[in-house]
Amino acid sequence: MRNATARLLPWLLPALLLAAWVLVSGMGWMPGYLLPEPWRIVRSFSIYVFGQPGSAPYAGRFSGDVMASLVRVALGFGVAVLLGLPLGVLSGRNPTVRSLLSTTLDGARAVPGISWLPLAMAWFGIGLGTTVFLVAMAAFFPVYLNTASGVRGVSPALCQAGAMMGVGPLRSVWTILLPAAMPQILAGLRLGLGVSWAYLVLGELTGVPNGLGAVIMDARMLGRVDIIIVGIVVIAVMGRLSDLLLTASMQICFRSARRIGG
Amino acid sequence: MTGRPLLSLKGVSKVFRNGGDVLEVLSGVSCDIMEGEQVCLLGRSGCGKSTLLRIVAGFLLPDAGHVEIGGERITAPGSDRCMVFQEDALFPWLTVRENVAFGARRKMPRGTLDSEVNRYLEKVGLASFGDYLPRQISGGMQQRVALARVLILRPRVLLMDEPFGALDALTRREMHKLFLSLMKETNGTSLFVTHDVEEAVTLADRILVMSRTPGRIRADIPVALCRPRDRFDGTFVRLCREVQDLLASEAVIA
Ligand SMILES: Nc1ncnc2c1ncn2[C@@H]1O[C@H](COP(=O)(O)OP(=O)(O)OP(=O)(O)O)[C@@H](O)[C@H]1O
Ligand SMILES: [Mg+2]
Numbered sequence: 046m047r048n049a050t051a052r053l054l055p056w057l058l059p060a061l062l063l064a065a066w067v068l069v070s071g072m073g074w075m076p077g078y079l080l081p082e083p084w085r086i087v088r089s090f091s092i093y094v095f096g097q098p099g100s101a102p103y104a105g106r107f108s109g110d111v112m113a114s115l116v117r118v119a120l121g122f123g124v125a126v127l128l129g130l131p132l133g134v135l136s137g138r139n140p141t142v143r144s145l146l147s148t149t150l151d152g153a154r155a156v157p158g159i160s161w162l163p164l165a166m167a168w169f170g171i172g173l174g175t176t177v178f179l180v181a182m183a184a185f186f187p188v189y190l191n192t193a194s195g196v197r198g199v200s201p202a203l204c205q206a207g208a209m210m211g212v213g214p215l216r217s218v219w220t221i222l223l224p225a226a227m228p229q230i231l232a233g234l235r236l237g238l239g240v241s242w243a244y245l246v247l248g249e250l251t252g253v254p255n256g257l258g259a260v261i262m263d264a265r266m267l268g269r270v271d272i273i274i275v276g277i278v279v280i281a282v283m284g285r286l287s288d289l290l291l292t293a294s295m296q297i298c299f300r301s302a303r304r305i306g307g
Numbered sequence: 308m309t310g311r312p313l314l315s316l317k318g319v320s321k322v323f324r325n326g327g328d329v330l331e332v333l334s335g336v337s338c339d340i341m342e343g344e345q346v347c348l349l350g351r352s353g354c355g356k357s358t359l360l361r362i363v364a365g366f367l368l369p370d371a372g373h374v375e376i377g378g379e380r381i382t383a384p385g386s387d388r389c390m391v392f393q394e395d396a397l398f399p400w401l402t403v404r405e406n407v408a409f410g411a412r413r414k415m416p417r418g419t420l421d422s423e424v425n426r427y428l429e430k431v432g433l434a435s436f437g438d439y440l441p442r443q444i445s446g447g448m449q450q451r452v453a454l455a456r457v458l459i460l461r462p463r464v465l466l467m468d469e470p471f472g473a474l475d476a477l478t479r480r481e482m483h484k485l486f487l488s489l490m491k492e493t494n495g496t497s498l499f500v501t502h503d504v505e506e507a508v509t510l511a512d513r514i515l516v517m518s519r520t521p522g523r524i525r526a527d528i529p530v531a532l533c534r535p536r537d538r539f540d541g542t543f544v545r546l547c548r549e550v551q552d553l554l555a556s557e558a559v560i561a
Contacts, residue, residue, distance in 0.1 A: 206396045209388070210410025304400045
C-alpha cells in the first residue's frame with residue numbers, strides 16, 4: 046500500500062495541474078486562443094504526428110522536425126563532448142594546461158549563451174551551423190568543467206597504485222582516471238545534454254524552416270497556441286528520453302558508471 | 308645473512324620547497340636490506356617515513372643519493388616494489404576479484420590469471436567475497452585485498468605505509484599473523500612504516516628508528532626474538548620499552 050502511494054506521488058502534481066487546466070479552459074476563465082482545452086492539444090498533436098502532410102498546417106511534420114532537431118542536438122553535443130572531455134582530462138591532470146586555459150574559458154563562460162547568437166548568425170548564417178555552434182558552445186562548459194574537477198579529484202594513490210602495477214600514464218587515463226571520475230563526468234554529460242535542448246530551441250528560433258524550435262516560433266506568429274504547447278511537450282519528452290538514453294548507455298558501456306556514484 | 312643486499316639506500320636526501328620555504332626532509336639516509344628481511348621504519352610524525360617509502364617505490368625522486376634493488380638503480384615505479392597504501396587505494400569501480408587481477412592481468416595468460424586470483428583470494432581469506440565491491444567489505448578486508456593485489460605480482464620488496472593503522476586491535480593482530488605467514492611462505496622481503504611500537508616489535512627483524520628534521524636513521528635495532536612472538540613475554544616488553552624511550556627522547560630533541 047505504502048509502495049503504491051510512493052509510486053503515485055510524483056504524478057499527483059501533474060494530475061492536479063491538468064485538472065486545473067480543464068477547469069480554467071472549460072469554464073471559459075481564459076479564452077481558448079490563449080489556453081486551448083486539453084483535448085484540442087491532443088487533437089493538434091495527433092494531426093501533427095499522423096496527419097497527411099499538406100492536409101492542414103503542421104500536419105505530419107512531427108517526424109521531420111524531430112529528426113532535424115535530433116541531428117542538431119547530436120552534432121552540437123557531440124562537438125562539446127569531443128572537445129570538453131579531452132580538455133577536461135588534460136586540465137584536470139596538468140596544472141600548466143589548467144592555468145593556460147583558465148582565463149579564456151572563464152571569460153567565455155561568463156558570456157550568457159544568448160549573446161553568442163548574433164555572432165553565430167553572422168558567421169554561420171541561418172540554419173544548421175548556427176544551431177550546432179550554439180548547442181556546442183553551451184554544452185561544452187558543463188562537460189569540460191565536470192570532467193576537469195572529477196579528474197582533478199582522483200586520489201593520487203589510485204594513479205600511483207596503477208603505476209606500480211605497470212599501467213603507463215597514457216593508459217591510466219582510460220583504466221584509472223576516467224572510471225574514477227565517472228560519477229562527475231556523467232553528471233557533466235547529463236547537464237550538457239540538458240542545456241543542448243535549451244540552446245537548440247534558441248538556435249531554431251532564428252528562422253530555420255524545420256525543427257521543434259522552428260515549429261514553436263512559427264506557431265506563435267500564426268497564433269496557434271495549441272501547437273506551441275505541443276512543441277513544448279515534445280521537447281520536454283525528448284529531453285527526458287535523451288537523458289535516460291544517455292545514462293542507460295553509459296551504464297551499459299562502463300562498469301564504473303554502473304558501480305560508483307549515483 | 309650473506310652476500311649482496313636486495314635493497315640498498317645510498318645517501319638518500321630529499322628537500323621540499325614550498326614557495327620560499329625549504330624543508331629538508333631526508334638527509335643522507337643509507338641502509339641495506341637483505342632478502343627475506345622484514346624491516347620497520349619507526350619515527351615521529353613528519354620525520355619523512357612516507358617520503359622515504361615513496362622514493363623506494365619510485366613515486367618520488369631523491370635530490371641526492373639513490374636506491375638500488377638487486378644492484379639496479381630505481382628511477383620509476385615498478386611491480387618489483389609494490390606498496391600497500393595507508394588510505395584506501397583500491398579501485399572502487401572494480402570488484403575484489405577485478406582489483407586483485409588488475410596488475411596481474413598484464414603479466415599472465417587468462418587461464419592462469421583466474422586460478423592465480425583465486426589462489427591469492429584464498430590466501431587472504433576472501434575466496435567468497437570475490438564479487439563484492441570495495442565499499443561493500445570492511446576496512447580489514449579491504450587491506451587484505453590490497454595485500455593480495457600486490458602479492459600476486461610477486462614483488463621483490465613489499466612496501467607498506469601504516470597498512471594496519473586504521474584497523475581495530477583484534478583485526479590488526481589477525482593481519483599481523485596473515486602478513487607473517489605470507490612472508491614466510493614466499494621468503495618475502497618488506498619495508499614498512501608504523502607508529503605502533505608493539506607492531507614494530509611483533510613484525511620486524513630490524514627496526515630503523517628515524518630522527519626528525521632532517522630525517523636520518525638514528526638507530527638500527529635488530530629484533531632477535533623467535534617467532535611466533537609473545538607480546539607478554541619479558542624480552543618483548545623490554546624491547547618495546549627500549550624503543551619507546553628512544554622515540555620519546557627524540558621528541559625532546561626535535
Ligand atoms: N609533496 C610534498 N610537498 C611538500 N612537503 C612535503 C610533501 N610531502 C611531504 N612533505 C613534508 O615532508 C615532511 C615529511 O612528510 P612524510 O609524509 O614523509 O612524514 P611521515 O614520517 O610519513 O609522517 P606521518 O607519520 O605523520 O605519516 C613533512 O613535514 C611534510 O610536510
Ligand atoms: Mg606517513
